[in-house]
Amino acid sequence: MPSDGPEPTIRLGAEREADQAWIWHASIDAVEGSTLHELRLSWADYNVFSPDGTRTPADVGRAVLLFFARHRRDFPLRERLDAAMARMRFPFADRDIAELLAG
Numbered sequence: 347m348p349s350d351g352p353e354p355t356i357r358l359g360a361e362r363e364a365d366q367a368w369i370w371h372a373s374i375d376a377v378e379g380s381t382l383h384e385l386r387l388s389w390a391d392y393n394v395f396s397p398d399g400t401r402t403p404a405d406v407g408r409a410v411l412l413f414f415a416r417h418r419r420d421f422p423l424r425e426r427l428d429a430a431m432a433r434m435r436f437p438f439a440d441r442d443i444a445e446l447l448a449g
Contacts, residue, residue: 351377354415356408358385366390368403374415374423384426385411391429395443409446413439 354376362369367388374381387407393399395406410429413436414421421435432439 354412356411356415358404358407358411361404368392368407370404370407372407372411374411376415376418378418381423382425383411383423385429386427387429391433394433394440395429395447401447405447406443409443412446413443 359371
């Protein structure tokens with residue numbers, strides 16, 4: 347659930363490919379403070395969040411990080427994040443991340 351404050355700013359560094367995934371060093375700048383992360387987005391999770399393949403992996407990565415930032419009270423941000431964590435922890439993550447990508 348989004349907070350009443352301004353939206354966090356999500357920044358992704360250079361994209362690199364790993365074993366069936368993309369990885370970025372990223373930052374989240376929010377009212378609560380700034381945090382640094384390594385985000386992993388598997389090809390399988392990309393296909394869930396962008397089934398038609400029209401969004402870039404970076405677009406999906408930013409949406410996933412924004413989702414994590416919005417839910418940081420219920421899921422403290424870790425240094426290493428995997429997009430699958432959103433889907434495992436929150437049953438509504440697929441829907442919310444798809445809405446972020448559509449909006």
